Amino acid sequence: MRTPLNNPFQPGSDVVPAVWAGRVNQIADWRDVLRPRLLSGLFERGRTILGEPGLGKSSLVRRIADDAASRGDWVTPQIRIALGSDPIARLAGALLALAEEAGLPTSREARISGLIDRVQAISAGAAGVSAGITLRGGSREEPHVALTQLLVEIGRVAIARNNVVLVHLDEVQNIDDDNALSQVLIALGDAITRAVTVTVPGLGNIERSLPIAVYLTGLPEFDDASDTRKGATFSRRFKVVLLQPLTDDDLRSALSVFVAPGWEVTLDDGERGAVHMDPAAVECIIRACQGEPFLFQLAGERAWYADTSSVISESDVERGWNDAMAEARAHVERILSRLPAREREFLRAMAELPPTERTFSKIATTMGHEKEANAGPTSQRLDRVRGIISRGKPYTFRHRALEALLTSDWPEL
Ligand SMILES: Nc1ncnc2c1ncn2[C@@H]1O[C@H](COP(=O)(O)OP(=O)(O)O)[C@@H](O)[C@H]1O
Ligand SMILES: [Mg+2]
Known part of the structure; x- marks a missing residue:
């Protein structure tokens, strides 16, 4: 029932994706x-x-x-x-x-x-x-x-x-x-x-x-x-x-059509059918993509290909994601490596600290003395210009995929 021809997920293309979330x-x-x-x-x-x-x-x-x-x-x-x-x-x-x-x-x-x-x-x-x-x-x-x-x-x-x-x-x-x-x-x-x-x-x-x-x-x-x-x-x-990452609720509502009534597909013989998604599979896609639209399409695409049955299961998502992990990691590493060195260092220092201790002074100290002087403008830029962090008390990540890469064993699920 699930084929490359009726796969609605489209990572990386410039066309408007069929499975749309948020915004x-x-x-x-x-x-x-x-x-x-x-x-x-x-x-x-x-x-x-x-x-x-x-x-x-x-x-x-x-x-x-x-x-x-x-x-x-x-x-x-x-x-x-x-x-x-x-x-x-x-x-x-x-x-x-x-x-x-x-x-x-x-x-x-x-x-x-x-x-x-x-x-x-x-x-x-x-x-x-x-x-x-x-x-x-x-x-x-x-x-x-x-x-x-x-x-x-x-x-x-x-x-x-x-x-x-x-x-x-x-x-x-x-x-x-x-x-x-x-x-x-x-x-x-x-x-x-x-x-x-x-x-x-x-x-x-x-x-x-x-x-x-x-x-x-x-x-x-x-x-x-x-x-x-x-x-x-x-x-x-x-x-x-x-623009900010998609929220988990955005993604959940985008995928709700798969849970019920199902995603309508055309089969090889021209007949119509519906592909469903187990609610556990929905949550698994959400965990995998960390609010990144591109990773959302990637996780969905791979889960679709993981089997041909009419229900996308949690294990389909996991198996699909296993194949996609290298690409997912490369995608987020590219976002990180594009940043100027001092912004990258700031994020690394921030990620090293436990979430409750991510205050400006602790992050600056973690960065080491000669870099402390730049920490002010750097953090301001990461917040106001890039929207990657939020300078609250404590500082938090707004770019959840970067946070996942820096602070956990993501893309491992
Ligand atoms: N709102 C959305 N819902 C679902 N997928 C999206 C959404 N916005 C973008 N995508 C997917 O994310 C990927 C990157 O989108 P794109 O518009 O090229 O990003 P940007 O222009 O910011 O680099 C594409 O594969 C696109 O299909
Ligand atoms: Mg673009």
């Missing part, structure tokens, strides 16, 4: 706040979603984008910024596709076709895009000008159609060129703060914001980009959300 607040923020406010012409900041690798930043925004598309909104694909690539050209290309959806290229207005030509030049990545494009007549123009103008035109059509425009830039920490970063953020920020005048029957002319939702996703390092790089207005234009 209730972020989805409600989109559905109940951001989208309705934008549709009514109210200003709403862009959203910057940051977090350690594998926490589900990209999946979350793709899920929101899928929801948007199903309501008739215009969404960009995940514009994934590779190191060294030109984010301005990528954004320009995505905006041209949105303009196409909005029907702008068929406009007979010279102003619009001229604008599209300018953005096409940017998207073609003509040498040194960030330095600007040459306009007819020979003068230079910074790329953000045309990008904002095009977004404004797309937004105007969206107002008439009563839908939202959603732009998603992923891996924003990879924008390493200062000028490119400020061009991109100004282009997007100017569009979302732009007020346009529309005529409402019975009310006359009113000013409103454009229905443009901007989502930026990436690693917490994005926060390191100084305000001069991001522009002084960045924090007024974007709201930063630091």
